Amino acid sequence: xxxxxxxxxxxxxxxxxxxxxxxxxxxxxxxxxxxxxxxxxxxxxxxxxxxxxxxxxxxxxxxxxxxxxxxxxxxxxxxxxxxxxxxxxxxxx
Amino acid sequence: xxxxxxxxxxxxxxxxxxxxxxxxxxxxxxxxxxxxxxxxxxxxxxxxxxxxxxxxxxxxxxxxxxxxxxxxxxxxxxxxxxxxxxxxxxxxxxxxxxxxxxxxxxxxxxxxxxxxxxxxxxxxxxxxxxxxxxxxxxxxxxxxxxxxxxxxxxxxxxxxxxxxxxxxxxxxxxxxxxxxxxxxxxxxxxxxxxxxxxxxxxxxxxxxxxxxxxxxxxxxxxxxxxxxxxxxxxxxxxxxxxxxxxxxxxxxxxxxxxxxxxxxxxxxxxxxxxxxxxxxxxxxxxxxxxxxxxxxxxxxxxxxxxxxxxxxxxxxxxxxxxxxxxxxxxxxxxxxxxxxxxxxxxxxxxxxxxxxxxxxxxxxxxxxxxxxxxxxxxxxxxxxxxxxxxxxxxxxxxxxxxxxxxxxxxxxxxxxxxxxxxxxxxxxxxxxxxxxxxxxxxxxxxxxxxxxxxxxxxxxxxxxxxxxxxxxxxxxxxxxxxxxxxxxxxxxxxxxxxxxxxxxxxxxxxxxxxxxxxxxxxxxxxxxxxxxxxxxxxxxxxxxxxxxxxxxxxxxxxxxxxxxxxxxxxxxxxxxxxxxxxxxxxxxxxxxxxxxxxxxxxxxxxxxxxxxxxxxxxxxxxxxxxxxxxxxxxxxxxxxxxxxxxxxxxxxxxxxxxxxxxxxxxxxxxxxxxxxxxxxxxxxxxxxxxxxxxxxxxxxxxxxxxxxxxxxxxxxxx
Numbered sequence: 001x002x003x004x005x006x007x008x009x010x011x012x013x014x015x016x017x018x019x020x021x022x023x024x025x026x027x028x029x030x031x032x033x034x035x036x037x038x039x040x041x042x043x044x045x046x047x048x049x050x051x052x053x054x055x056x057x058x059x060x061x062x063x064x065x066x067x068x069x070x071x072x073x074x075x076x077x078x079x080x081x082x083x084x085x086x087x088x089x090x091x092x093x
Numbered sequence: 094x095x096x097x098x099x100x101x102x103x104x105x106x107x108x109x110x111x112x113x114x115x116x117x118x119x120x121x122x123x124x125x126x127x128x129x130x131x132x133x134x135x136x137x138x139x140x141x142x143x144x145x146x147x148x149x150x151x152x153x154x155x156x157x158x159x160x161x162x163x164x165x166x167x168x169x170x171x172x173x174x175x176x177x178x179x180x181x182x183x184x185x186x187x188x189x190x191x192x193x194x195x196x197x198x199x200x201x202x203x204x205x206x207x208x209x210x211x212x213x214x215x216x217x218x219x220x221x222x223x224x225x226x227x228x229x230x231x232x233x234x235x236x237x238x239x240x241x242x243x244x245x246x247x248x249x250x251x252x253x254x255x256x257x258x259x260x261x262x263x264x265x266x267x268x269x270x271x272x273x274x275x276x277x278x279x280x281x282x283x284x285x286x287x288x289x290x291x292x293x294x295x296x297x298x299x300x301x302x303x304x305x306x307x308x309x310x311x312x313x314x315x316x317x318x319x320x321x322x323x324x325x326x327x328x329x330x331x332x333x334x335x336x337x338x339x340x341x342x343x344x345x346x347x348x349x350x351x352x353x354x355x356x357x358x359x360x361x362x363x364x365x366x367x368x369x370x371x372x373x374x375x376x377x378x379x380x381x382x383x384x385x386x387x388x389x390x391x392x393x394x395x396x397x398x399x400x401x402x403x404x405x406x407x408x409x410x411x412x413x414x415x416x417x418x419x420x421x422x423x424x425x426x427x428x429x430x431x432x433x434x435x436x437x438x439x440x441x442x443x444x445x446x447x448x449x450x451x452x453x454x455x456x457x458x459x460x461x462x463x464x465x466x467x468x469x470x471x472x473x474x475x476x477x478x479x480x481x482x483x484x485x486x487x488x489x490x491x492x493x494x495x496x497x498x499x500x501x502x503x504x505x506x507x508x509x510x511x512x513x514x515x516x517x518x519x520x521x522x523x524x525x526x527x528x529x530x531x532x533x534x535x536x537x538x539x540x541x542x543x544x545x546x547x548x549x550x551x552x553x554x555x556x557x558x559x560x561x562x563x564x565x566x567x568x569x570x571x572x573x574x575x576x577x578x579x580x581x582x583x584x585x586x587x588x589x590x591x592x593x594x595x596x597x598x599x600x601x602x603x604x605x606x607x608x609x610x611x612x613x614x615x616x617x618x619x620x621x622x623x624x625x626x627x628x629x630x631x632x633x634x635x636x637x638x639x640x641x642x643x644x645x646x647x648x649x650x651x652x653x654x655x656x657x658x659x660x661x662x663x664x665x666x667x668x669x670x671x672x673x674x675x676x677x678x679x680x681x682x683x684x685x686x687x688x689x690x691x692x693x694x695x696x697x698x699x700x701x702x703x704x705x706x707x708x709x710x711x712x713x714x715x716x717x718x719x720x721x722x723x724x725x726x727x728x729x730x731x732x733x734x735x736x737x738x739x740x741x742x743x744x745x746x747x748x749x750x751x752x753x754x755x756x757x758x759x760x761x762x763x764x765x766x767x768x769x770x771x772x773x774x775x776x777x778x779x780x781x782x783x784x785x786x787x788x789x790x791x792x793x794x795x796x797x798x799x800x801x802x803x804x805x806x807x808x809x810x811x
Contacts, residue, residue: 015261018300029295047268048261051292052300059295082268082275084285084307 004068005031009039013049013076021049025056033065040071045079054088066090105146106199109155110192112139114486117188120181121489128169128176136184137166138329143191145326155194158209161216162187164318168220171335180219185490187212248338249282249313250320255306255332262301265327271307273323277315284310312338418476426476429469436461474664477517481559481568482510484523488530488557495534502541502552503534509559514566517662521638522568525631529570529654530555532628537574537652547649549573565640565682566660571653577646579603604644608632636740636791638662639680657682665760665787667777669753670736673723676785677749678758678777683738683790687752690735705746707737715793716748720772740791747793760787771796 005028010017028035035056057067072091080086116139119132140163147155162184168174190212194204256267275283286308293304311320317335324333440458443451485507496503514522538544538553545551556571579600586592586606598606610629635642640658659665659682667678668687695703695714703714714735718724733748758777763770763786774789 015301022298022300025295046261046266047303047305048300051303051305052298054289055292055295055298055304058289058292079268082271082285083305084271084287088287088289 004034004036005029006036006038006070009037009042009049009076011041011043013039013042013045013053015046015048018048018052021052025052029056029059032063034068035060035065036068036070037072038070039076040073042073042076045073045075047079047083050076050080050083050085050089054085057089102150102199105150106195109143109146109195112143113188113192113195115139117185117490118486120184120188121493123176123181125176125178125181130170133166133170133176137163137170140166141325141328152195152198154204154206154209155191155198158187158194158213159191160322161213161220164220165216167318167321183212183215183219187216249311249315250309250317251336251338252309252311252320253306253332253334253336254309254324255288255334256303256327257330258302258304260327260330261303263330265330267303267305267307270323270327271309274309274311274320277319277323278311278313282311282313284312286310310338422472422475426469426472429465429472433462433465433469436465474515475513477515477663478513478660479516479519480511480513481519481566482507484519484526485510485557485559487523487527491527491530492534492555495531499534500540501534501538503538504552504554506554506556507558508556512559512561512566514559514658514660515662518566518638518658518660521634522656522658525634525642525656526557526568526570528628528631530557533570533572533574533652533654537572537576539575543575561660562657565657568656568658569653570656571651573651576648576650576652577604577607577644578648582606604646607644608642639665639682641682641739663760664757665777666755667758667787668736668755669779669785670717670734670749671751671753672717672721672749675721675723676753676779676783677717678785678787679736679738679747680774680787680790681755683740685737685739685744687734687736690733690746690748705735707744707746710744712737712744712746714746714748717788718748718750720793720796738788738790740789740794743794745790745794747788758785758787 007021007024007028009021013021025035037053053067060066067090069091077086077091080089080091086092116136119136119139123129123132140159144156144159144163147153147159165174165180166184169176169180190208194209197204254267254270256265260267271285288306288308289304291304291306292298298304320335321328321333324331436458440455440462443455443458447455488507489505492503492505533555538555539547539549541551544553554573556569558569558571560567582603583592583598583606586603586609587594591606591609592598608628608631632642635656635658638658639662640656642654642656644652644654646652659680665678666681668681668684670677670679690705695705696711698704704711705714716724733750734752735746735748736752737744737746739745758779760775761777763773763776766776770786772789772793773786774792775787776784777787779785
């Protein structure tokens with residue numbers, strides 16, 4: 001069994017941090033399993049941050065995997081809803 | 094950290110005034126029957142920029158006022174409404190109003206909101222369809238049917254929102270727009286469907302780019318304008334397509350794109366699906382109509398998304414920027430400086446190890462230096478040169494408005510608009526030109542009835558022409574009107590005591606009378622002209638620019654005012670003269686002729702005053718050495734030269750010892766560096782380092798009159 005990789009999203013899931021998040025996600029992808037996101041501390045979130053996670057999700061789907069949310073702050077849920085990405089990001093659970 | 098936005102105010106004002114100029118010129122070219130879409134877009138973009146900038150800087154009066162005219166423009170450009178003559182008039186009045194508002198704000202005072210409120214009311218009446226002119230004039234389609242793009246639809250809107258790839262990097266955040274849209278229409282009536290087809294593979298992702306687009310379904314009777322206001326800041330950076338809904342909910346046609354609703358919507362959507370529909374649903378029509386349209390829109394969206402984002406930037410960068418100097422001129426300047434540096438380097442090397450065998454190379458180097466300096470000077474001067482179209486641009490509007498006011502049909506022809514002249518000269522010639530054009534319209538051109546009666550076309554023509562001639566710029570204001578009425582002018586002049594009853598004047602002299610202070614033949618004093626204040630001011634203003642004005646007129650055929658100006662105020666073409674041990678400079682443009690003075694042709698008038706008969710006229714003679722107190726009173730002329738100059742339309746003969754060469758001189762202000770001196774307009778430094786004073790020809794003449802030494806032409810003739 002492969003261990004799930006985990007990504008800690010920090011306090012800002014936004015464009016100024018997407019480069020770093022991208023690097024973390026790239027490493028996580030290399031584990032070839034599902035990826036768990038920890039996003040309970042996220043206080044600011046924007047389209048760039050969520051778009052990156054959506055791209056990650058779509059890439060995982062191709063290998064039969066997906067992202068899980070260990071936790072997601074209200075901000076993440078709210079912005080995802082405005083952008084219509086709640087279902088696509090598996091946040092509707 | 095907060096940014097002090099006031100540092101950008103000046104740029105905003107400059108750009109806004111430029112935008113208003115663009116709006117005005119495009120509006121004047123618009124023909125309601127044949128509206129050019131690009132012209133409307135250009136006007137819209139200018140208004141949009143002003144509105145956006147005003148909002149950013151907190152000039153809300155401007156922003157709110159611009160919003161209503163922008164709304165009407167948007168309806169016209171989207172085809173919802175057809176352009177009408179009354180709209181063009183209203184837009185032009187709005188341009189004036191905005192100009193006044195911006196000028197007030199720029200000057201730190203409160204803008205006049207009364208006028209803005211009146212205009213805003215007119216726009217709102219049109220937009221609400223209550224304007225009398227609107228309902229009478231507008232050619233509304235009789236059957237709007239299902240092709241309507243009306244402002245408000247009963248069923249709502251489907252919007253394809255496809256941001257440019259770099260939108261996230263510009264700080265424009267889609268989720269904020271979608272949040273604002275939700276607040277506008279209500280969460281229950283908005284469905285947000287993300288289109289994710291363009292998301293790349295993770296390894297190809299540039300995370301700062303935007304690959305998403307959205308289909309937004311609004312089931313509410315919110316107006317398109319209100320929706321557009323949500324996206325107004327990104328309108329130029331996005332493809333936004335508005336489709337009126339045909340009462341059908343949107344079905345997602347993309348297999349991999351699930352229908353997703355916001356949290357609150359999901360609940361209400363479920364309610365709707367359980368029998369509480371917010372609008373009539375016709376799934377049959379949805380199946381046949383909507384997918385095609387959406388697919389088409391998405392194809393466009395995808396195609397645009399796949400284009401490199403640089404295209405959008407390129408489109409923006411091709412718009413006029415705030416740089417006033419063409420890059421060619423700057424490049425030329427840099428090139429000249431480069432040449433100068435090379436020459437300086439060569440001379441420096443020569444100087445380090447110089448002996449007489451290298452004298453020829455030194456001379457060549459100095460010649461090169463002289464050439465470089467001259468070219469550099471020319472290049473620098475060119476930077477200040479601007480096409481006269483900047484001064485001409487105000488006239489289409491002026492002629493249009495005045496023509497309407499006076500009930501005259503006028504065709505304005507502008508020639509030589511690319512003729513360049515110095516920026517300062519341009520700024521100062523604007524008002525005199527306005528006066529001349531107003532005068533031509535008011536007094537020159539006849540009424541339509543008069544023109545037809547005299548066998549002319551109903552439409553009068555005013556021609557503005559600019560061209561270079563011998564180092565000067567010549568500007569002509571020509572009309573094909575009635576021409577100057579010489580009898581009437583002479584009669585008025587005699588009535589006012591400006592010309593003795595017995596004195597006969599040539600046609601040319603009669604024409605010159607119109608430049609006398611207080612002279613007007615207008616029967617009716619209007620706000621256009623006729624107060625007798627103007628033509629003398631025109632001549633004085635032109636004289637202050639070292640220029641002159643003349644008029645040619647043929648009765649029944651029209652008049653032409655011809656202005657001659659130096660290309661620049663910084664450099665003067667001068668005639669160097671010698672008086673005692675001093676060198677003085679006459680502006681070449683002022684010199685009529687220079688002759689050897691014959692003592693026998695002088696007539697002694699009184700004291701030390703003389704006049705001289707030069708062909709058919711007597712001209713007062715001034716000794717420059719006496720004027721500047723360079724000689725004792727009893728000193729006699731010794732083979733002097735006479736420079737006949739003309740200032741304020743009066744000829745004066747100025748006696749000098751000798752004529753030297755002619756050359757261009759750089760004018761230095763005497764007032765700034767020393768103080769005002771009578772008869773002197775400035776100074777310059779000659780090649781040998783000495784200072785030479787530049788003669789103010791008009792001032793010399795005036796001082797002569799003040800001192801009572803000069804006598805009027807009529808007195809002399811008598």
